[in-house]
Amino acid sequence: MADLHFELVTPERLVRSDDVYMVVVPGSEGEFGVLAGHAPFMSTLRNGDIAIYRTAGAEPERIPVEGGFAEVSDRGLTVLAERAEVPA
Known part of the structure; x- marks a missing residue:
């Protein structure tokens, strides 16, 4: 199966843009x-x-988010979060 293009965006910046297997929202x-x-x-x-x-089968990477919305389209998954806490 092809990879899913995933983007996580906050009002401040693009947090993540990557091709992944699966995302649970x-x-x-x-x-x-x-x-x-x-x-x-x-x-x-x-x-x-x-x-x-x-x-x-991989262990998931977890990113805490607050508010916003998610859109799945033919281009992939875009999550627009009010806030995202990226691990250091």
């Missing part, structure tokens, strides 16, 4: 996972962790 109606080829979809976010899986 804390949607306001519950968590949802996105793989390459996912149907178009939009959701608001609740405060929580985005889990980024670089490869199938």
